[in-house]
Amino acid sequence: xxxxISTRGIDSATAIRLLDTTADMxxxxxxxxxxxxxxxxxxxxNVFFEDSTRTRLSFEAAALALSADVSTFTSKGSSxxxxxxxxDTVQTLESMGADFIVLRHCDSGAAATLAQSGWINAHVxxxxxxTHEHPTQALLDAYTLRSRLFGDSARGRNLAGVRIVxxxxxxxxxxxxxNVWLLATLGAHVTLVAPRxxxxxxxxxxxxxxxxxxxxxxxxxxxxxxxLRIQKERMNDAFFPDAAEYTRFWGMxxxxxxxxxxxxxxxxxxxxxxxxxxxxxxxxxxxxxxRDQVSHGVAARMAVLYTLLGEDAS
Amino acid sequence: xxxxxxLSSPDIERALKRIAHEIIEAQRGRHDLVFLGIPTRGVxxxxxxxxxxxxxxxxxxxxxxxxxxxxxxxxRTKSTRATTPTTIPASGIDGKTxxxxxxxxxxxxxxxxxxxxxxxxxxxxxxxLAVLVDRGHRELPIRADFVGKNLPSSVDxxxxxxxxxxxxxxxxxxR
Amino acid sequence: xxxxxxxxxxxxxxxxxxxxEDGQIVAVGVNVGGADVEIDASGLIALPGLVDLHTHLxxxxxxSSETIxxxxxxxxxxxxxxxxxxxxxxxxxxxxNVVDYVYRKGLxxxxxxxxxxxxxxxxxxxxxxxxxxxxxxxxxxxxxxxxDGKCVGDSLLMRRxxxxxxxxxxxxxxxxxxxxxTIDAQMNEGxxxxxxxxxxxxxxxxxxxxxxxxxxxEYTGARLHVCHLSTAGSVEVIRWAKQRGIQVTAExxxxxxxxxxxxxxxxxxxxxxxxxxxxxxxxxAVRRGVADGTIDIVATDHAPHGSATKDCTWSDASFGMVGxxxxxxxxxxxxxxxxxxxxxxxxxxxxxxxxxIGSVDGYDAPxxxxxxxxxxxxxxxxxxxxxxxxxAGRSTNTPFTGLTLPGxxxxxxxxxxxxxxxxxxxxxxxxxxx
Numbered sequence: 001x002x003x004x005i006s007t008r009g010i011d012s013a014t015a016i017r018l019l020d021t022t023a024d025m026x027x028x029x030x031x032x033x034x035x036x037x038x039x040x041x042x043x044x045x046n047v048f049f050e051d052s053t054r055t056r057l058s059f060e061a062a063a064l065a066l067s068a069d070v071s072t073f074t075s076k077g078s079s080x081x082x083x084x085x086x087x088d089t090v091q092t093l094e095s096m097g098a099d100f101i102v103l104r105h106c107d108s109g110a111a112a113t114l115a116q117s118g119w120i121n122a123h124v125x126x127x128x129x130x131t132h133e134h135p136t137q138a139l140l141d142a143y144t145l146r147s148r149l150f151g152d153s154a155r156g157r158n159l160a161g162v163r164i165v166x167x168x169x170x171x172x173x174x175x176x177x178x179n180v181w182l183l184a185t186l187g188a189h190v191t192l193v194a195p196r197x198x199x200x201x202x203x204x205x206x207x208x209x210x211x212x213x214x215x216x217x218x219x220x221x222x223x224x225x226x227x228l229r230i231q232k233e234r235m236n237d238a239f240f241p242d243a244a245e246y247t248r249f250w251g252m253x254x255x256x257x258x259x260x261x262x263x264x265x266x267x268x269x270x271x272x273x274x275x276x277x278x279x280x281x282x283x284x285x286x287x288x289x290x291r292d293q294v295s296h297g298v299a300a301r302m303a304v305l306y307t308l309l310g311e312d313a314s
Numbered sequence: 315x316x317x318x319x320x321l322s323s324p325d326i327e328r329a330l331k332r333i334a335h336e337i338i339e340a341q342r343g344r345h346d347l348v349f350l351g352i353p354t355r356g357v358x359x360x361x362x363x364x365x366x367x368x369x370x371x372x373x374x375x376x377x378x379x380x381x382x383x384x385x386x387x388x389x390r391t392k393s394t395r396a397t398t399p400t401t402i403p404a405s406g407i408d409g410k411t412x413x414x415x416x417x418x419x420x421x422x423x424x425x426x427x428x429x430x431x432x433x434x435x436x437x438x439x440x441x442x443l444a445v446l447v448d449r450g451h452r453e454l455p456i457r458a459d460f461v462g463k464n465l466p467s468s469v470d471x472x473x474x475x476x477x478x479x480x481x482x483x484x485x486x487x488x489r
Numbered sequence: 490x491x492x493x494x495x496x497x498x499x500x501x502x503x504x505x506x507x508x509x510e511d512g513q514i515v516a517v518g519v520n521v522g523g524a525d526v527e528i529d530a531s532g533l534i535a536l537p538g539l540v541d542l543h544t545h546l547x548x549x550x551x552x553s554s555e556t557i558x559x560x561x562x563x564x565x566x567x568x569x570x571x572x573x574x575x576x577x578x579x580x581x582x583x584x585x586n587v588v589d590y591v592y593r594k595g596l597x598x599x600x601x602x603x604x605x606x607x608x609x610x611x612x613x614x615x616x617x618x619x620x621x622x623x624x625x626x627x628x629x630x631x632x633x634x635x636x637d638g639k640c641v642g643d644s645l646l647m648r649r650x651x652x653x654x655x656x657x658x659x660x661x662x663x664x665x666x667x668x669x670x671t672i673d674a675q676m677n678e679g680x681x682x683x684x685x686x687x688x689x690x691x692x693x694x695x696x697x698x699x700x701x702x703x704x705x706x707e708y709t710g711a712r713l714h715v716c717h718l719s720t721a722g723s724v725e726v727i728r729w730a731k732q733r734g735i736q737v738t739a740e741x742x743x744x745x746x747x748x749x750x751x752x753x754x755x756x757x758x759x760x761x762x763x764x765x766x767x768x769x770x771x772x773x774a775v776r777r778g779v780a781d782g783t784i785d786i787v788a789t790d791h792a793p794h795g796s797a798t799k800d801c802t803w804s805d806a807s808f809g810m811v812g813x814x815x816x817x818x819x820x821x822x823x824x825x826x827x828x829x830x831x832x833x834x835x836x837x838x839x840x841x842x843x844x845x846i847g848s849v850d851g852y853d854a855p856x857x858x859x860x861x862x863x864x865x866x867x868x869x870x871x872x873x874x875x876x877x878x879x880x881a882g883r884s885t886n887t888p889f890t891g892l893t894l895p896g897x898x899x900x901x902x903x904x905x906x907x908x909x910x911x912x913x914x915x916x917x918x919x920x921x922x923x
Contacts, residue, residue, distance in 0.1 A: 033434035109756030132686030200683035310394025
């Protein structure tokens with residue numbers, strides 16, 4: 001694997017190895033000495049054309065934990081606002097020694113374009129591209145699920161038979177897309193839930209079940225519910241009428257939470273709109289994986305950096 | 315190339331017994347041993363050594379697994395290796411005598427990585443090295459404290475170790 | 490000076506000799522005598538010079554990607570003798586000055602007849618009518634009006650435009666794209682856009698506008714031309730309209746006859762075009778529409794873009810593909826070699842009919858004695874591995890690179906002037922004295 005662009009096409013063995021490596025990285029995070037020498041002498045450039053402090057900090061922590069040098073580029077107040085292109089920016093960073101480009105971009109396909117364009121030789125890691133994919137988020141989500149469900153016996157396992165509901169703005173969600181491919185590869189049963197306005201068209205070929213209200217999905221019995229962040233501006237674009245109606249049909253409310261099995265996990269990629277897509281008390285409950293997801297993010301990104309490093313072998 | 319058996323199953327057993335005695339001798343009664351095996355066969359050997367030491371002189375011995383993959387210096391020239399979990403005793407390794415166990419000592423680079431890995435885990439009183447076979451050709455100033463068999467070899471030759479737990483068969487060969 | 494083309498198959502029919510004098514065809518048949526220049530055209534098919542109803546020449550304003558001269562050369566290389574230069578230049582061709590400028594530059598280039606298209610609305614803004622009468626009565630004598638690149642979305646404005654343009658005997662060429670249904674749209678809305686996370690350009694955004702416009706055309710009694718239709722549903726709407734006797738004509742582009750939206754898979758902006766590449770079913774329906782006459786013509790929508798506007802992310806990239814040089818090969822590949830149409834049909838959809846829609850003189854009786862010597866000789870048995878090196882214009886954004894395409898334009902004559910000889914562009918001395 002030279003680049004990490006999409007979870008689509010990652011085979012089952014590779015997916016499990018990434019999860020196992022994430023576990024080993026998570027162990028390192030528990031030690032007194034939390035640093036590994038693995039990327040000593042390598043430079044990881046975080047290139048963020050779109051603001052995301054939490055993702056940027058997570059990648060920085062991962063790179064530092066592997067002893068890489070880290071440089072960070074954010075478009076705010078930089079030459080990008082003066083019209084410098086993606087191509088010029090990454091070529092400049094590579095000239096300054098970047099071995100890995102971690103790219104966050106508002107355009108779908110930006111990371112794929114970077115990886116295929118021939119502009120640079122560096123490894124490209126997709127840290128979220130438009131409404132396409134966010135593959136490291138899916139990796140940390142799958143890792144969180146696996147470790148919460150299987151504990152000490154998680155290693156080497158897939159998610160066969162695990163039932164996961166993803167609810168929210170599927171149409172615009174890069175988290176949903178990356179999760180669909182990875183979870184399906186790992187053998188999970190995925191159900192997507194959204195009003196028709198927020199569900200992509202023509203997805204009959206996706207390895208998922210599709211329903212349009214959350215109650216319908218929860219009736220089937222589930223192991224985990226992943227709630228997606230809803231952008232409030234969607235209301236103005238007539239995707240749904242208002243926040244109250246969204247919460248009524250698609251929010252993880254306490255009433256819904258009380259009705260599901262007691263050990264059902266509730267996930268959220270953050271940042272949360274408490275009271276809109278998820279009730280605050282659920283986010284803070286023992287069933288919530290929100291804090292795990294954040295801490296596992298560093299380990300998952302360490303695993304990806306480590307896995308790509310091996311590709312440098314001639 | 316012709317293959318030759320260097321150590322048979324009974325040879326291996328004898329070698330490990332001798333090492334166990336040597337370890338006890340070197341310890342002079344201090345009961346703070348931690349055996350850390352380097353995957354894959356080092357783990358098996360460390361468990362066997364711990365058992366043998368305990369048979370000779372009953373005592374509590376901790377065993378663990380030390381994955382050195384992340385500390386290797388050839389990561390960027392070899393394709394990605396799968397990692398394995400590192401496990402150490404709940405009480406840690408601080409102040410204890412850690413015996414690193416591996417099957418074959420060759421360039422010394424794996425042990426160099428292992429020393430870094432141990433350093434990241436804590437501060438042992440001493441670190442010793444036990445290997446089943448030392449085939450020479452060191453590239454670093456590293457030597458083993460306990461050696462099952464010194465096996466002079468050519469760099470073109472391949473020394474291979476098979477153990478019942480991992481390979482079904484049990485022998486050390488060269489070809 | 491006289492020229493004789495020997496043994497060319499006339500529109501795919503029997504071989505004959507064609508004698509050209511003073512820019513006119515003076516004899517067709519056998520025993521047409523001798524001439525100053527003789528061309529052995531055995532094995533070649535003679536077509537009337539091709540007429541493109543939909544070309545972006547970029548001048549004025551976009552000279553870094555194409556000029557009227559470079560685009561004229563690309564057109565000649567593709568076998569064209571007339572092109573319609575779209576109005577979305579900078580400044581916009583919404584007044585007599587700009588259209589006259591384009592017309593004059595076309596004459597100076599001398600490779601093809603450049604017919605300026607006038608904008609329907611000022612600055613293509615869709616708010617008020619452009620100087621339609623002034624453009625119609627200018628030296629350029631504009632007859633085709635289009636806001637191409639943008640849709641005349643406002644129903645009232647479209648009604649008025651149809652009526653007003655009809656007053657001057659012209660036609661509106663509509664870029665059918667409901668603006669509100671295609672906000673930020675990047676590619677065909679469907680399975681591929683869902684996977685790629687690119688904002689969808691739904692087929693209904695095209696079909697709804699075409700349906701509205703044919704009804705407006707019927708109601709006003711005006712002529713309507715539909716640009717680059719791309720969906721199976723659009724073909725159905727046009728078919729229905731024609732059955733009702735509505736005065737509507739329709740065009741398809743070569744790329745919509747061949748390429749599909751799954752080419753967006755790797756986000757290669759060379760496949761980004763507006764309207765977007767659709768599905769295999771749409772391609773089949775558009776081909777059948779051309780074959781049964783529902784779609785009247787093939788036009789290139791030649792849209793040159795400099796590399797900077799394609800060497801970027803998909804969303805940042807410009808819409809459009811160059812197409813003049815490859816058009817005839819794609820038509821042969823998609824329609825002739827598949828048995829859907831013959832070479833006489835190629836002459837109809839790429840020359841006679843587009844000339845009629847655009848009111849271009851000299852194409853109504855192709856390859857007959859007394860008509861202008863606009864002639865394209867094509868070798869249908871040649872094959873070419875397509876690539877940027879086959880292009881004659883300033884930009885290289887062809888989507889066909891790597892495809893093995895049939896057919897090659899060997900000679901082009903524009904009013905008797907040899908513009909392409911043995912596959913190479915003839916260097917004309919400029920200023921229209923060729």
